[in-house]
Amino acid sequence: MNASLMSLEISVLALGMLVLLADLIMPPERRKFLGYAAIAALTTLLIASFSGYGSCSLAGTAFNGMFVNDALSLFFKRFFIIAAILVLFIAIEFAERLAVGISEYYSLVIFALAGMLFAASANNFAMLFVAIELITITFYVLVSFQRNRLASLEAGVKYLILGALSSSFMIYGIALIWGTTGKLNFNELAAVAPQYTGEKIFLLGILLVVVGLGFKIAAFPFQIWAPDVYQGAPTPTTAFLAVGSKAAGFVLLLRVLFVALPVVAAHWVNLLIVISAITILYGNLCAIPQRNIKRLMGYSSIAHAGYLLLGVAAIAGNVHDATAGGAAILYYLAGYLFTVMASFTVIALVVKTSQTEDVSVLAGLHQRSPLLAATLTIAMVSLAGIPPLAGFFGKFLLLKSVIALGAVNQGYYCLVFTALAGVVISLYYYFGVVRAIYFSKDAADLSPIAISGSARLCIWLSLAGILWLGIFPDTILNLAAEAAKVLSS
Amino acid sequence: MSILTYISGWPLLAALLLIFVPANFRVIIRLVALVATFISMALAISMFCHFKAGQTGFQFEQQIPWVTSLGISYHVGVDGINVGLILMGAIVGFAAACCSWEIERREKEFYILLLLMTGGILGAFASLDLFFFYFLHELALVPTFIMIGVWGRGERKNYATFQITLYLSIGALLALVGLIALYLQSGANTFDLPAIIKYVHDDNHPLSVKAQHFIFPLLLFGFGILVSLWPFHSWAPLGYGVAPAPTAMLHAGVLKKFGLYGLIRIALPLLPEAAQCYVQVIAWLAIGNIIYVGFVAMRQRDLNLLIGNSSVAHMGFIFLGIASLNLIGITGAVLIMVAHGFLAALTFALSGYIYKHAGTLEISELGGLCRKLPFIGTALLMAAMAGCGLPGFANFVGEATVFFGAWSRPALQTATVFAVWGALVIGAVYMTRAIRNVLHGPLPQKFNQLADASNVWRKLPYALLLASLFLFGCFPKLLTDKIQPDVKPIVSMATQARASVMPVALNTTSAISN
Helix, strand or coil: CCHHHHHHHHHHHHHHHHHHHHHHHCCHHHHHHHHHHHHHHHHHHHHHHHHCCCHHHCCEEECCCCEEECHHHHHHHHHHHHHHHHHHHHHHHHHHHCCCCHHHHHHHHHHHHHHHHHHHHECEHHHHHHHHHHHHHHHHHHHCCCCCCHHHHHHHHHHHHHHHHHHHHHHHHHHHHHHHHCCCEHHHHHHHHHHHCCCHHHHHHHHHHHHHHHHHHCCCCCCCHHHHHHHHCCHHHHHHHHHHHHHHHHHHHHHHHHHHCHHHHHHCHHHHHHHHHHHHHHHHHHHCCCCEHHHHHHHHHHHHHHHHHHHHHHHHHCCCCCHHHHHHHHHHHHHHHHHHHHHHHHHHHHHHHCCCCEHHHHCCHHHHCHHHHHHHHHHHHHHHCCCCCHHHHHHHHHHHHHHCCCCCCHHHHHHHHHHHHHHHHHHHHHHHHHHHHHHCCCCCCCCCCCCCHHHHHHHHHHHHHHHHHHHCCHHHHHHHHHHHHHHCC | CCHHHHHHHHHHHHHHHHHCCCCCCHHHHHHHHHHHHHHHHHHHHHHHHHCCCCCCCCEEEEEEEEEHHHCEEEEEEECHHHHHHHHHHHHHHHHHHHHHHHCCCCHHHHHHHHHHHHHHHHHHHHECEHHHHHHHHHHHHHHHHHHHHHHCCCCCHHHHHHHHHHHHHHHHHHHHHHHHHHHHHHCCCCCEHHHHHHHHHHCCCCCCHHHHHHHHHHHHHHHHHHCCCCCCCCHHHHHHHHCCHHHHHHHHHHHCHHHHHHHHHHHHHHCHHHHHHHHHHHHHHHHHHHHHHHHHHHCCCEHHHHHHHHHHHHHHHHHHHHHHCCHHHHHHHHHHHHHHHHHHHHHHHHHHHHHHHHCCCECCCCCCHHHHCHHHHHHHHHHHHHHCCCCCCHHHHHHHHHHHHHHCCHHHHHHHHHHHHHHHHHHHHHHHHHHHHHHCCCCCHHHHHCCCCCCHHHHHHHHHHHHHHHHHHHCCHHHHHHHHHHHHHHHHHHHCCCCCCCHHHHHHHHHHHC
8 A cells, every 4th residue: 555656646636626615715706716726736736747756756556556656657647737737728718608617617627637647547447447437427527517508418418328338338348357367457467368368258358448448539430429529518628538538548548458468459450450540531531521610620539549549559569569659659649739729729719709610710810810820720730740740740650650560460551551541631621720710711700819818828838839849859759758668568 | 050051941940030020011021031042042052162072971961869769860961962952942942032023912921831842842952861851841842732722823723732732742641651661671770861871781781672662662652743753743734833933933843853852862772672673664654754744745725734744744854864773864863853943943933924914824825925025035935945955954964964874774775765755856846836826926915015024133033043054054064073973872872783682793793883
């Protein structure tokens, strides 16, 4: 029992409760500023993690190996805290559009963050399930938080039904794994798994767990919910869903496949290749006809899940050295974090004044606010993978990790060419957004957009992140490579 | 800091600067672009003059580590092969900035993109690191799409933008896969090209023949699409037909040479076995460029489409030069790359001028323009003559050299015959016909008000490009002396047969490399 390792998670949970309590004594007009207090607290925790004093930098295991702190969890914990900080900035901007309970919104974001932090450290199927549920259940509320908007409620119901379905798949899978092997701990499972590779029930269990995680990362064929929920949810929730929830799904997937079950993962190379390829094509092709900007981002997030799965497929091809594939995934996620936050901040600001979320609301944006226009353009260009931004180097790393295995399995070459096709297709709709910003002629509204301080800060932080990752990738790449070593078996 | 960093850095820096200049400061915007490209041109000329011919290895080198774990570094340097290209690119960049006065709306965005294109491609030519080589080219390529899509002309604009984006993105991505595969297969664990070449050749770790046969087609067709290799050329005439003149000048003149440069610099020395297998394929595709596209050019009714097709046809000579795989042929190919850069920029600048003033480029509607536009008309005539390979212009030297080189390879003699025929007959037919219909004959009533390039500033870009064509046409030694010593090692690496593959040819190999 080594509870001090968890002091980060405990402080985050305490912070969430404090925000809830402060709500009771705070006058309503001041509650918006609770968000700044929460951001300050999270920033302190982030700085602590970099200074080496934070509990997340102490390596070790707690609760009989259920909870592990290593380079991988450290990377993801920093990632999640940064994501939550940026989401809180968007939420402060969004506050007046939430009819009631902005402080509940902040605290739910913080509770979801706690779930993600636990997910980063989960080293046991029970822990995995608890972390996932903590994330998902808070998200049910976050998605349907705009109670007076039908679309938000509809999205909440859809997310609830499909989320519950995926959770039940997962718990069933965990039960089957427990039933066959008697192990829940990932490291113990890794030791005994080779004896069970022939066992159908055991494999079915793993498959069901992967299905459950597939829902979280929105990989084909479990992606159906993503566009609807992205479209209906309040914009800060969408941003957190796109980044935090997806990354939590990936860290759990990586741990399950490569820490607990590398033997099985190595056999599932072709499955992973096929899922990755179809996810990329599905996301990109379906994004083409979309007119609703948030829905477009929903499909684009499916496509990006597909690109990230390139890295998973690459690690599966050589489970003994996960450095290339793992570093590529982590680096790509870091770039994706800033890009998505930048785009959703802009979307939140632009959509605020207009009732519609159609791409046409972007018309004339470069006159209404050059900063927002430039930010969204940079975000789209980065998502499309064009140098010198973060997205390009991320895709470069992912492609490199996959091509490296092409000589072993020809399937990887097919995957590479599918990914390239996806990149080319995606140029169409990303440039469509850019074209709508700068070159569409029929701008209905040319009034300047007021940008609040929190949104401005969020935009500048995200832009700095995109450019820094694109131009100076060395630091993050070294951290990512360090973290990815955990996955090598 | 190497001078090369400044050559590509000034335009990029100016692009960054322009972001902060308000859009209604039109004169300042134009001035910044002109000054930046002028400095870069002046530096390129000085670099060209200080370049020591006959010295092997790279000059003006600079290396800064970037991503150490992957072996990526910012590494620039010039040898005889890219020194001419950088000079040409910088001159064309300045000329394109001069010609941009025809752009009247959204000038700020246009100049930013133009500067990005210029700086990016100059950096790509100077780059000796595979990652930056690709990275900077991509930086230059993407503005092309935007410029054609926004400032393009004619009703086929959207279709052309769509096609050029699709083709060139696919080409660039195929090349990227090829480059990554090359990095992984070479085992040198670095993106630094000289280091990879040293590892593969001097330390004797050649790539397996199987890997070469996978990578070479990726590079050939990836780069080939970027260069409009037949039959993947259809984007080029269409795209140049609708592109604004400065974009067409920079793309047809400079960006397009990137793929050819990549083939010579990367594919030939590192993938010799595969290169030798593909020689015939390249040669016949080149004939496709010369003959097929030549015939297509003959049928064009639009001057810009004719020039676009003729520029595609010229690529055939360069491919033929590469296919010859000998010192003379590849030297000729590099010569044409430089010469065609000037020529393509000149012709597109002139057609842009005519379009701007006459409002059309339909050959049947034009006529007698030489009377109204003596300067532009004469320049167009000279450009057309250079395009047919008239001695005195740089193109003649390059094409003649390529023919000599290709003829000396017995397997390519038939192809050479076709190419010569294509160059001398087909090229002359469409060029002279266009000249007759555009410049001579009766002048339509509506063109009575046409004004020629009036002052020195307006004439400057055309005069500069023509002068460069003359200079290298009359004194090709300026280039060949620099090119030859650096092509020699590439040829010897490309033609050496590996002992394990052809043990019999061992003696001849050593004879060649000596």
